[in-house]
Amino acid sequence: MQVTRRQFFKVCGAGLSGSSIALMGFSPAPALAEVRSFKLARATETRNMCPYCSVSCGVLIYTTGDKSKNAKADIIHIEGDPDNPVNRGTLCPKGAGLLDMVKSPNRLKWPEVREPGSSEWKRISWDDAISRIATHMKKDRDANLVEKNAEGVTVNRWNTTGFLASSAAGNEAGYLTVKILRGLGAVALDTQARI
Amino acid sequence: MTPSIQTTPTIQIKSAAEPPAVIAPDAGSVFATRARRFEQLADGHVLADWLKFLATLTRAQHAALQSLPALPLPDAAALARAREHRMPPLPAQSWPRDAAWHAVLRQLVETVTPAAPESARGDLARLAALPPADLEAPAERVLHTELYGADAALLPYVGAALQVLWTGAAAQLGASRGIAALDVPGVCPCCGFLPVASVVRNAGAGENTVANLRYLHCALCNTEWNLVRVKCAACDATEGIAYRELAGDAVKRPGAVRAETCDSCKSYLKVVYQEKGGVDPVADDLATLALDILVDEAGYARAGPNLLLVPGG
Numbered sequence: 174m175q176v177t178r179r180q181f182f183k184v185c186g187a188g189l190s191g192s193s194i195a196l197m198g199f200s201p202a203p204a205l206a207e208v209r210s211f212k213l214a215r216a217t218e219t220r221n222m223c224p225y226c227s228v229s230c231g232v233l234i235y236t237t238g239d240k241s242k243n244a245k246a247d248i249i250h251i252e253g254d255p256d257n258p259v260n261r262g263t264l265c266p267k268g269a270g271l272l273d274m275v276k277s278p279n280r281l282k283w284p285e286v287r288e289p290g291s292s293e294w295k296r297i298s299w300d301d302a303i304s305r306i307a308t309h310m311k312k313d314r315d316a317n318l319v320e321k322n323a324e325g326v327t328v329n330r331w332n333t334t335g336f337l338a339s340s341a342a343g344n345e346a347g348y349l350t351v352k353i354l355r356g357l358g359a360v361a362l363d364t365q366a367r368i
Numbered sequence: 369m370t371p372s373i374q375t376t377p378t379i380q381i382k383s384a385a386e387p388p389a390v391i392a393p394d395a396g397s398v399f400a401t402r403a404r405r406f407e408q409l410a411d412g413h414v415l416a417d418w419l420k421f422l423a424t425l426t427r428a429q430h431a432a433l434q435s436l437p438a439l440p441l442p443d444a445a446a447l448a449r450a451r452e453h454r455m456p457p458l459p460a461q462s463w464p465r466d467a468a469w470h471a472v473l474r475q476l477v478e479t480v481t482p483a484a485p486e487s488a489r490g491d492l493a494r495l496a497a498l499p500p501a502d503l504e505a506p507a508e509r510v511l512h513t514e515l516y517g518a519d520a521a522l523l524p525y526v527g528a529a530l531q532v533l534w535t536g537a538a539a540q541l542g543a544s545r546g547i548a549a550l551d552v553p554g555v556c557p558c559c560g561f562l563p564v565a566s567v568v569r570n571a572g573a574g575e576n577t578v579a580n581l582r583y584l585h586c587a588l589c590n591t592e593w594n595l596v597r598v599k600c601a602a603c604d605a606t607e608g609i610a611y612r613e614l615a616g617d618a619v620k621r622p623g624a625v626r627a628e629t630c631d632s633c634k635s636y637l638k639v640v641y642q643e644k645g646g647v648d649p650v651a652d653d654l655a656t657l658a659l660d661i662l663v664d665e666a667g668y669a670r671a672g673p674n675l676l677l678v679p680g681g
Contacts, residue, residue: 181602181635181669182515184660188681194418196521196678198485203414204657207618213662214615216626218598233597255580256596261387262580 215239220254222341223268227366229340230268231257248275310334310357318358335361387578389549390557392542393535393590399430405648409655412620419655421483422676425525426651428479429532432472436536439466447545454551456560458537460511460588463559465533469507470500473529480525491521511588513562513673520678527675534559534589542591553595554602554671556586562672563587563601565649566628566639582639585649587673600630601637602671608632611639612666614659625656627663635671636663650674 186208189201216237223230231254238246251271255262264271274280284302285294297305317333336359338350347364354362406423410416442450442457450457477496484492503526506519510527538558541547550557564587571579583592584601599606608631613623624644629636638659640647653674660670 181671182513182673182679183664183681184657184670184677184679185664185681186661188679189657189661191680193521193524193676193678193680194415195680196488196491197418197421197524198488199415199418199421201415205661207414208658208661210618211614211616211658211662213659213666214613216611216613217609218611220598252580254597255578261578 216249220257223264223271224341225267227340228259229366230254230260230264232264232268232271248272251275314357329358330360331358332360334359335363338362338364338366340364340366387581387594389594390542390547391583391592392547392558393539393592395433395536395539398535398590399426399433399532402648402651403427403430405646405651406655408646409651413655415655415657417485419651421480421485422651422654424483425476425480425528425676428476429528431479432475432529432532433536435475436472436532437468439468439533439537439540441537441541441544447541451548454548456550456556456558457541457547458534458559458589460534460559460561463537465507465530467500469529469533470503472532473503473525476525476529476532488521491519492525495522495525510675511561515673515675515678516680520680523678524676531588531590531675534561538586538589538591547591549593553584553593553599553604556584556589556591557593558591559586559589561586561588563637564672564674565637565653566595566601567592567647567649568597568639568641568643570642580643584637587650587675600628600633600635600671602635603630603633605630605632612636612659612663614656614662625652625659627659627668629663629666629668633671634668636668637671650676 186205189195189205192201194201194204214237216235219234219236221232221234223232232251233254234248235250235252236246236248253260253262253264253268284297284299286297286302286305287294313334314331317331319328319330319332322328336350336354338347342350342364350364351362403423403426406419406426410419410423413419441447442463447457449455474496477492481489481492481496506522506526507530509515509517510523510530515523538547541558547558555562563584565585567583567585568580569577569583569592571577580597582595582597584595585592595601598609600609610629610631611626612629613626615622621644624641624647626639626641627636628639638649638653638656640649640652654677664670
């Protein structure tokens with residue numbers, strides 16, 4: 174028995190003149206000449222999840238463009254992922270319109286803040302946004318953490334801030350969410366996937 | 369008196385059911401449909417004569433399959449053992465193939481000879497005259513996918529005859545015992561052979577069918593088996609997968625055939641899309657050799673053979 178690596182097959186222009194096309198009495202020459210009238214277009218399909226509701230339908234995102242040639246990647250189509258057991262390729266009308274959300278001129282693309290008393294939204298950096306949220310959380314926790322109940326038992330409850338986790342988060346993100354929030358004492362912890 | 373409790377019946381969501389993992393070939397239609405597709409593709413094609421000849425060959429396969437006698441399948445214990453160990457029940461390289469395929473080969477050769485070019489008739493006459501004992505060596509080459517070397521011109525006919533035998537056996541097995549999925553995705557769950565291409569299928573007539581699922585199509589026995597999309601059939605990679613397609617004014621059926629290329633193992637396999645109408649993994653593959661040539665130039669090698677083509681080189 175011949176043991177080899179997995180075998181690949183080479184179908185190429187140079188080989189065609191010695192192929193069975195020629196051996197069976199046909200001329201492969203026109204096929205070779207025709208090749209130069211074609212270009213090779215490249216597209217990708219990327220799995221993702223519909224961001225709208227707690228059902229978390231799987232989607233396939235079709236993108237054109239050759240990454241290696243500085244061509245701008247462009248999303249051309251989004252459809253339900255037939256392999257996803259949740260939706261088996263189906264999408265609701267809202268999910269079916271996801272491409273319009275991706276391309277929407279009104280789409281939020283960066284963090285913004287509206288200061289107390291202001292009517293204006295102001296663009297801030299991701300670092301500023303995360304620092305701001307952390308500062309607010311710390312201030313609220315420092316002021317309101319309940320360390321012991323009426324009987325003097327240590328409880329460390331932080332009742333004044335709640336957290337709503339994403340329905341698109343996987344097991345690992347869900348684990349980290351619970352570890353961090355419960356570690357801080359947060360009681361009100363819920364996920365979009367439940368509603 | 370206790371009031372009866374009204375319960376709401378559970379609503380069965382259709383999509384919650386599992387779609388079929390393996391689809392056995394339909395012996396009554398697989399080659400007839402392929403022959404019609406070859407004819408359709410030949411219209412206006414640069415290799416029209418070759419594709420029309422393959423239509424004749426494929427129609428002869430259909431006729432041969434219809435008159436193929438019932439084949440002796442492995443016994444119940446062997447089938448159960450294959451299933452237990454997730455091995456293909458009719459392995460291409462070790463299932464003792466029935467001698468019925470010799471008659472199939474003669475039938476194919478007889479039918480296609482009048483349609484063959486003058487220069488090929490010598491080969492066909494030689495093939496028809498070979499004693500049965502001398503047919504097994506070329507069969508072994510085909511079944512080991514050694515599609516090169518001396519007498520390469522005979523291999524597509526031998527491959528076509530073996531396709532008829534294995535397709536008949538796969539259809540018989542599918543109808544009687546069913547074909548179970550294997551634990552490796554890259555080879556046929558019926559015969560362990562390589563896929564010729566992928567098919568992204570429309571929803572079928574039966575229950576639990578799901579549109580747009582990808583099935584790999586066996587190059588030998590025409591069994592189809594499910595593999596999730598955006599995954600390399602040769603190495604299981606899910607990163608670095610791209611779809612290459614012919615572009616330009618000369619393209620006749622845009623979107624019907626793409627090459628799924630993998631940057632991990634540098635291989636590709638074509639995908640045909642049923643939603644584009646009437647596609648066949650074998651016929652559409654051979655009608656798009658320009659795609660193979662360009663993808664080869666881009667540095668990818670094919671992961672599965674088409675037994676009707678000896679690629680040369």
